[in-house]
Amino acid sequence: MRVVLLVFSFLIFLSFASESSAQSSSYQSFNVTTVKKPGGITQYFSKKPWEGLFSAKKFSRNDQSELKNIQTTLQASLLDLPTTHTAALKELEVRKDKHESRGLANSQMMILNTESIATDEELRAVFTHEMGHIVDLGMLTTNSYTKTVFWTSGTQVYANDPSLDFYHLSWIDYKTKSPLAVRGDFISGYAMTSPFEDFAESYLFYRLHGEKFRQISTYSKVLAAKYEFMKNQVFKGVEYQTQKAENGFLHNLIWDATLVKF
Structure with a gap:
């Protein structure tokens, strides 16, 4: 069976080889260890x-x-x-599949279904959104074992987790919004579906649409607090798109932030 072998490095290397030649010398120069998995070959x-x-x-x-x-x-x-963010991503899988979910992620693994993604820009946006989940669940962690009311897909959020400060801006628990929460406090309609999607959409917007995030933060104290959380707790003071200005952007009309042009 012939499969695709990929190498991620500063020098892009792409080749086809049989499983039996996975350890060939052409790969040793990249210090790559190959690991066989069902459906193809995975590489470290x-x-x-x-x-x-x-x-x-x-x-x-x-x-x-x-x-x-x-x-x-x-x-x-x-x-x-x-x-520090990408180090939390331990496994990245791309599938030539059409799926209702363009991307999926937990605390350390991401899957991208590329047949459901139309453009390179959308791919970058979906990847960045999913990295929001990786950072939220895999990088921002705690040593506590005291459970909280926040959990998703088998991943429990524990006391003193830094993400709790973000969740509590709009959420009571993993599925219940604050009674004071309004649409204007969220980056997108999709961000209103759970605290974890709220985090991921905000992460995406902070990194790819900094000028828009700053503009809409002037309309909502909660959004301003979410921006400050991303700035101080996640990106350690670094801001993006600082040379760009945005006026009149209407985030209330957005359902999915990954489809906003950047």
């Missing part, structure tokens, strides 16, 4: 800017150009983020 990438497991599934030989473009786009997205 030991070079910066990212160290983690990457896999591609359901891509054929004829998809080589498409796959290389996906790799290039994701590499650019990884470089857009602090290394």
